[in-house]
Every structure is written in structure tokens, then in C-alpha cells.
Amino acid sequence: MLLGAIADDFTGATDLCSMLVRGGMRTVQLIGVPDADAAAPEADAVVVALKSRTAPVRQAVEQSLAALAWLRRHGARQIFFKYCSTFDSTDQGNIGPVADALANALGSGFALACPAFPANNRSVYQGHLFVGSVLLNESGMEHHPLTPMTDANLVRVLSRQTDGTVGLVPFAVVEQGAQAIRRAMTALKEQGRRYAIVDAVSDAHLVAIGEAAEGHALITGGSGIAMGLPANFRRAGLLEEHDSTTLPDVAGHAAVLAGSCSRATLAQLGYARDHVPVLTLDPLATPDAAILTEQARTWMNGKLGRTPVVIAASAPPDAVAALQAKLGREEAGALVEETLARVAESLVRDGVRRLVVAGGETAGAVVSRLGVHSLRIGGEIDPGVPWTYAEGSGQPLLLALKSGNFGAREFFLKAFAALEQ
Ligand code: ADP
Secondary structure, three states, X not given: OOEEEEEOOHHHHHHHHHHHHHOOOOEEEEEOOOOOXXXXXXXXXXXXXXXXXXXXXXXXXXXXXXXXXXXXXXXXXXXXXXXXXXXXXXOOEOHHHHHHHHHHHHOOOOEEEEOOEHHHOEEEEOOEEEEOOEEHHHOOHHHOOOOOOOOOEHHHHXXXXXXXXXXXXXXXXXXXXXXXXXXXXXXXXXXXXXXXXXXXXXXXXXXXXXXXXXXXXXXXXXXXXXXXXXHHHHHOOOXXXXXXXXXXXXXXXXXXXXXXXXXXXXXXXXXXXXXXXXXXXXXXXXXXXXXXXXXXXXXXXXXXXXXXXXXXXXXXXXXXXXHHHHHOHHHHXXXXXXXXXXXXXXXXXXXXXXXXXXXXHHHHHHHHHHOOOEEEEEEEEEOOEEEEEEEXXXXXXXXXXXXXXXXXXXXXXXXXXXXXX
């Protein structure tokens, strides 16, 4: 194992895997911290997917440290802490506290932090995170149900989450390439900074930052920054050439489950409504997971087949706010996640073998309920969202776990069309 990664949610983990596969690394995603005696999979990179983004801080830190211990025991030469390209977190964490704990355990006094992913419209300029042409806090992320992002200045955001200090490697330095970035990071480390937010607005920047981070014990960021990492291992003669993964064909019914309330997912649902059957659950009217699941079961009866059915709880900000006002933020999220996990179980029982799940937390809940323990990564549908072959659920299953904001408008249809090619 060359690279060991710890991802704070499941769709983010898949996104990272996809990036590494594209870079020529054989990659396996493990769901949760593996048992101490579990053998390491045959892979160049292993990504341990946690559901720690919005977990209580202590739990997120403990799980991340357990994942770190397992990865190090299996020989990982470099550790990557993967979080969302929209830096999803609150002032309590969990990005800062988890990064602090990992840096401490690794004895590395410094780590770069770069969530940029230009291919998915996330760029960092002068430490400010942009989604397309707007600042993070005007991108819709300020309404996120669990991690509302109301400040786009990542130096400030990360500073509030760590007892260390945070510096910046600005655009003008990043433009000069890997050597300059490396020098700037060394200077910040010598000044006693624990983190450097690193600007990046293009893939070339990400590649240069990856090169500059060669030999760093810990790297933190979105999946974009992983673009430059395989080349380091290749240059060192550690990475052999392999074919990229082709997944086994799995026949069965098709379905989409959506629990993301992000703008991209809402637009994808709008598009899907014009083409396939879509059920929108109303947790405000019926705040009961068992009853909502039963409604979904009744609705899907007779509709399952090769054409996907779509079952969504996704709602615009005012409806999310109404449910949260009624139940509290965590309880509202937990109700919807529990509902969609139950519906997933039901779908698989009824013969669904090709399943798209939209939403990071949602995917975490679904995958855990299905008992999936590892995902082999296949071809990409849209940047950052591959089909995967899931193992552990008792039957062969193709899963595509889509981070809420990822994918083109027609994603839900495109995903299944890609399987027919
Ligand atoms: P994303 O990838 O877009 O961040 P997530 O699944 O991670 O999506 O987060 C969305 C959260 O919103 C989940 O906890 C989900 O249960 C919750 N949610 C979904 N629909 C609703 C709704 N109608 N009201 C309140 N919360 C909801």
C-alpha cells in the first residue's frame, strides 16, 4: 500500500478513489475502520470511508485515529485526510480536530489544506473558496442542512477549528510551480504554522501542489489535490502500470435514492421528473421513518425494472428549515437518513441491483444498512462519481454514490445509460 486515505464521508471517499484510479493507482474503498486482523486488499491505495463529517468531534477523532493506525500497520507511506471540496464543517469541527489528531499521531508538525477541485468548479483564490463564480457562502452551501458554510475565507474557517495556526500559500506562489510551493510550505512550517491553505484554480496547480507535497507524512484536502500524488510514487519507481478497473456486469432493477438538498441534486431531480417516475417523500407531513418507508414501498410496487425509479426526500431550503424547526437539525437529518436506508433495504430485497445514492450522509446511511464493506472502483459517470462494485451486502450490487453537488443535470439517467454501453 502506497497511499492510505481517511475520508470523512462515503461519497467523498468514492470521489477520491476515482481520482486515484484515473492516476493509475489500483484503489479499494473500505467502509468504516476494518477489523484489526483484516488483511489489506491488493491495491496501491486504500481509502477508508468514515461517516465522521458531522459526527460528534470525539467520535470523529477516535475513528480517524483508528483508521490511521490500521493504514500504517499495513504499510501506507503517506496519509491523506479527505474532506469535502466545499470544506463542509462547523466551528466545532470536524476538519480541524481530525487533522490536528492525525498530524499529532504522525509526528508531522505541518500539513497543507486544499479543497480545490476546478473540474467540479471549486477553486481557492487568496484563501477564499469559490463555487463556480461565487463565494462559498453565496453558493447555496450557506443553507446546507448540517454544515452551513457562511464564511468563504478558509484561513479563518480552519483557524476557528484548530489550536494551531493557519497560513496561506497564495496564487502568485502556486503559479511558479512545485519548487516555489514547497519552499513556501517549508517557510510556513518554520514560522510555526501548522497548516497552509494552498490556492489552486487549475488542474496544473493541483499537479504542482501534489508534487510539492512529496514526502509529506500528511496531506489534507479534497480529491482534486490527489491528482498530483500518483506521479510522485511513479517517479520513485513504486507504482507499476495496471489496467483500469472494469466491473463485473450485474443485471437487475435500477433505482435512485436522493437525500441531498444541494442545488445540483435538486436540479437533477427536476430533470428526472420529466423522464422517469419520481416519488418525493414529505417528512414534514409524516415525520415517521416506518410510515414514509411504507409509502415508498406502496408507490414503487410494479414500477421496478431497467428504467430507474427515483425516491427522494430532497427539499429546498425553506422546507428543510421547517423540518429542522420541528425536530431539530440532527433529528431531522437522522429521520431522513433512516428512512432512505430502510427504503434501500427494501429496494435491494425487491431486486434492485443498480443503485445511485445522492448525498454524502445519505450514502453513508444506505451503505451501512446494506452491510457493504468494500467498493471496487469502476469507470466514472461524471467527474468524481464512478460506478462501483459493492461487496458485503450478500448479493452482487452496483452502487454509484454521488456527492450532493456533483454531476450534470441529466446525471440520474446518464448513470444507467453508461451501464448499457
Ligand atoms: P450532500 O451530499 O448534498 O451534503 P447529505 O446527504 O450529506 O447531502 O446531507 C443532506 C442531509 O439533509 C441529510 O442528513 C439528509 O437526511 C437531510 N435531509 C434530506 N431531506 C431533508 C428534508 N426534506 N428536510 C430536512 N433534512 C433533509
